[in-house]
Amino acid sequence: xxxxxxxxxxxxxxxxxxxxxxxHEVLAxxxxxxxxxxxxxxxxxxxxxxAAACDADVVVTMLADDHAxxxxxxxxxxxxxxxxxxxxxxxxxxxxxxxAERLTTEHAQAGQRFVSAPVFGRPDAAAAAKLFVVAAGxxxxxxxxxQVFDAIGQRTFEVGQDPTVAxxxxxxxxxxxxSVIESxxxxxxxxxxxxxxxxxxxxxxxxTLFAAPAYxxxxxxxxxxxxxxxxxxxxxxxxxxxxxxAAGEALEVPLPVASLLRDRFLTLLAGGGRDLDxxxxxxLPAWEAGGPKPGH
Ligand code: NAP
Numbered sequence: 290x291x292x293x294x295x296x297x298x299x300x301x302x303x304x305x306x307x308x309x310x311x312x313h314e315v316l317a318x319x320x321x322x323x324x325x326x327x328x329x330x331x332x333x334x335x336x337x338x339x340a341a342a343c344d345a346d347v348v349v350t351m352l353a354d355d356h357a358x359x360x361x362x363x364x365x366x367x368x369x370x371x372x373x374x375x376x377x378x379x380x381x382x383x384x385x386x387x388x389a390e391r392l393t394t395e396h397a398q399a400g401q402r403f404v405s406a407p408v409f410g411r412p413d414a415a416a417a418a419k420l421f422v423v424a425a426g427x428x429x430x431x432x433x434x435x436q437v438f439d440a441i442g443q444r445t446f447e448v449g450q451d452p453t454v455a456x457x458x459x460x461x462x463x464x465x466x467x468s469v470i471e472s473x474x475x476x477x478x479x480x481x482x483x484x485x486x487x488x489x490x491x492x493x494x495x496x497t498l499f500a501a502p503a504y505x506x507x508x509x510x511x512x513x514x515x516x517x518x519x520x521x522x523x524x525x526x527x528x529x530x531x532x533x534x535a536a537g538e539a540l541e542v543p544l545p546v547a548s549l550l551r552d553r554f555l556t557l558l559a560g561g562g563r564d565l566d567x568x569x570x571x572x573l574p575a576w577e578a579g580g581p582k583p584g585h
Contacts, residue, residue: 290436292316293342294333294349295361295368296382297324299520300408301351303416304381304441308349309333310418311440318342343371347437349379354528355388362392374400377430379437380452381406381422383463383525385532386539389453402430405452407459408442411506411520419443423462425455457536463529467550467570469503470511474571477511478578487512510568516584519566526567527554557583 404426572583
């Protein structure tokens with residue numbers, strides 16, 4: 290398949306490389322062009338503009354946030370203006386439900402197709418083609434895209450025909466991860482201050498009632514105090530909590546824990562933690578209990 294790939298950050302670079310490895314013809318674009326050359330060395334075709342990357346059957350976007358997706362999609366030489374009729378825009382970024390709705394409408398009006406396919410998994414999973422893809426859109430189109438999802442992930446979950454559902458499901462998952470980071474951080478601050486070894490404590494948790502990847506991954510980062518380089522930056526974590534709250538507001542679903550998490554992320558960012566991994570959120574409780582500041 291001929292695939293345009295827009296956004297070669299922590300996640301996109303690995304995903305695009307795996308599409309190349311799977312034998313697809315990949316037209317790679319990134320706002321900062323240096324990241325394109327690294328991928329070109331692995332066999333991708335450099336695209337100098339968004340419009341050039343749209344000379345394809347499918348264009349995948351893997352960008353930071355709503356603002357970035359709007360910047361490359363709308364406007365004179367954006368995806369909407371450049372993609373051929375019937376070609377597909379696959380949005381893999383974690384974006385708002387509202388933007389996914391706008392993309393669904395505007396692509397349909399332009400005679401193009403739109404599928405939401407956000408992913409679970411950090412950059413190491415992206416590089417290893419082990420992501421979990423949450424896909425929603427027209428069933429025939431999603432079926433056509435299975436070869437794309439197979440190249441980047443270990444399993445695809447089809448969650449509905451309305452693309453926005455995939456974004457809502459993805460956001461709900463990130464809300465749960467952030468809740469785990471906060472509560473695990475509080476539990477670790479408690480036992481840690483009493484002198485319990487954090488690694489041994491984590492081993493106990495993950496060998497008994499908490500044998501889940503979220504506890505293993507984030508517990509490990511917390512126990513080691515390993516917040517740099519960020520696999521998923523704290524400012525993007527705040528973005529996701531904001532989007533969860535917006536979705537809750539639109540559906541009139543109160544999310545009191547999400548409201549708390551928003552303020553916890555603000556505390557982390559105000560303390561200089563913007564570019565730390567979002568797991569540094571879980572280091573706030575130990576800091577508040579008299580320990581070191583996250584990242585120090
Ligand atoms: P990242 O490393 O910060 O990369 C962000 C990408 O967006 C870069 O390619 C960046 O281009 C581009 N970008 C930002 N603002 C832009 C703009 N205004 N116009 C054009 N391009 C712009 O982020 P990431 O960790 O790869 O995450 C990408 C998306 O995946 C996010 O929505 C995130 O929430 C989601 N996600 C992340 C993870 C994770 O663990 N990291 C896991 C699942 C989902 P430049 O290189 O020029 O800055």
